[in-house]
Amino acid sequence: MTVRRISSFDGASTADDLLSLSAAKLAEIVLQHLKSYEGTHTVMQNGMVHRRYFIGMVEGRNMGLGISNTKPEYGTKQPAVSEALEEAWNWLVSQGMLMRAIDQPDEWYKITRAGETYLKAFNLSKPGQDGSLGASHPAPFSPLGRDADFCRLAVDEARKSISEDDGKPMVGAVVARGGSLLATAHRGETPNNHAEYIALELKLPEAVLAGASVYTTLEPCSKRNPPKMPCAERLVQRKVRSVFIGMLDPNPDIQGHGVRLLRDANIEVQFFPHELMKEIEELNRNFTRKFRDAPRSAVTSFPAIRAISPDEQKIADILKFKGKPITVFNKQKYGHGYLEGTFDAVIADCDSLGVVLKTSGNELSFSLSQIEVSRDMERKTLKLTVYR
Numbered sequence: 001m002t003v004r005r006i007s008s009f010d011g012a013s014t015a016d017d018l019l020s021l022s023a024a025k026l027a028e029i030v031l032q033h034l035k036s037y038e039g040t041h042t043v044m045q046n047g048m049v050h051r052r053y054f055i056g057m058v059e060g061r062n063m064g065l066g067i068s069n070t071k072p073e074y075g076t077k078q079p080a081v082s083e084a085l086e087e088a089w090n091w092l093v094s095q096g097m098l099m100r101a102i103d104q105p106d107e108w109y110k111i112t113r114a115g116e117t118y119l120k121a122f123n124l125s126k127p128g129q130d131g132s133l134g135a136s137h138p139a140p141f142s143p144l145g146r147d148a149d150f151c152r153l154a155v156d157e158a159r160k161s162i163s164e165d166d167g168k169p170m171v172g173a174v175v176a177r178g179g180s181l182l183a184t185a186h187r188g189e190t191p192n193n194h195a196e197y198i199a200l201e202l203k204l205p206e207a208v209l210a211g212a213s214v215y216t217t218l219e220p221c222s223k224r225n226p227p228k229m230p231c232a233e234r235l236v237q238r239k240v241r242s243v244f245i246g247m248l249d250p251n252p253d254i255q256g257h258g259v260r261l262l263r264d265a266n267i268e269v270q271f272f273p274h275e276l277m278k279e280i281e282e283l284n285r286n287f288t289r290k291f292r293d294a295p296r297s298a299v300t301s302f303p304a305i306r307a308i309s310p311d312e313q314k315i316a317d318i319l320k321f322k323g324k325p326i327t328v329f330n331k332q333k334y335g336h337g338y339l340e341g342t343f344d345a346v347i348a349d350c351d352s353l354g355v356v357l358k359t360s361g362n363e364l365s366f367s368l369s370q371i372e373v374s375r376d377m378e379r380k381t382l383k384l385t386v387y388r
């Protein structure tokens with residue numbers, strides 16, 4: 001039985017690396033690490049894990065438990081790392097992967113069944129490896145966890161966009177499958193090419209992309225001058241499973257058409273987390289302004305996505321409750337079934353992009369295809385069933 005050092009995990013070899021990880025990613029590492037204590041009767045005893053012992057072990061403090069580092073793994077930066085590890089621990093608790101052990105002192109926790117399933121899924125997804133986490137694991141209990149990381153990465157890519165001439169958008173694209181990063185690209189990385197083209201055709205020309213997700217900060221284009229193929233068509237051709245979009249194209253000739261093209265091909269379209277969408281809009285303010293200030297032609301004044309959307313009724317029903325408290329019934333895919341739970345939220349907004357909900361301290365966005373609208377009869381309010 002060997003306990004793996006935190007620093008032996010991918011992305012955690014130095015304190016700076018570790019501190020740049022998202023809470024979700026670091027939590028994955030912590031969970032794997034905790035599991036590695038199994039049977040050691042140290043941090044883990046009788047199937048329970050102890051938060052202070054865990055931190056103490058990493059810090060190289062003698063906890064009187066036998067196995068220990070002899071000095072802090074991260075040297076002078078250990079205090080910051082310890083704090084991040086505690087945060088990750090709390091994140092695992094919030095995600096239902098760790099829970100307080102019943103009838104035990106405060107610091108004792110148990111890896112829940114959900115946590116064990118998560119670890120098992122990880123081991124199955126990486127046969128023959130030693131448990132190194134890499135960047136390659138789906139995060140079933142945080143639907144936005146891994147996806148949000150890739151969305152973030154796409155925004156970082158967008159910031160690298162090379163200015164070819166004024167008024168061109170900054171665009172970043174990320175391709176991933178099963179939680180593994182396959183490629184990143186930004187507009188102008190090769191001259192005059194769209195980010196999606198660079199990622200798909202220049203970086204992944206041979207890759208099978210069925211089942212892959214593409215995260216692009218701007219709605220994929222639906223028309224280009226021949227012989228160039230529009231990016232949305234290319235995504236369809238490469239049979240990707242889902243596309244995450246950071247903002248719709250402000251050009252009324254394209255806006256919504258890229259989404260429609262993808263959805264018609266049965267590709268799942270979702271949007272970036274709300275805060276990232278704001279960031280991208282800010283990044284492309286000049287690009288957007290160009291269209292906002294230009295008069296719209298009669299032909300394009302009704303974006304096709306609204307005119308033909310079957311979601312109009314849904315939006316109208318939801319908007320009646322804008323600013324009001326509603327009930328959210330959460331159905332999260334788990335194995336062949338669902339984990340279910342109810343929480344309260346306030347409708348912040350809803351349009352063809354989806355619905356934005358406010359919960360205590362958080363904003364959540366869902367695409368219309370993820371939600372079902374009904375009434376909470378008891379509370380005389382709206383009930384949204386969210387499928388994740």
Ligand SMILES: [Zn+2]
Pocket residue numbers: 194196220221230231232
């Ligand atoms: Zn394009």
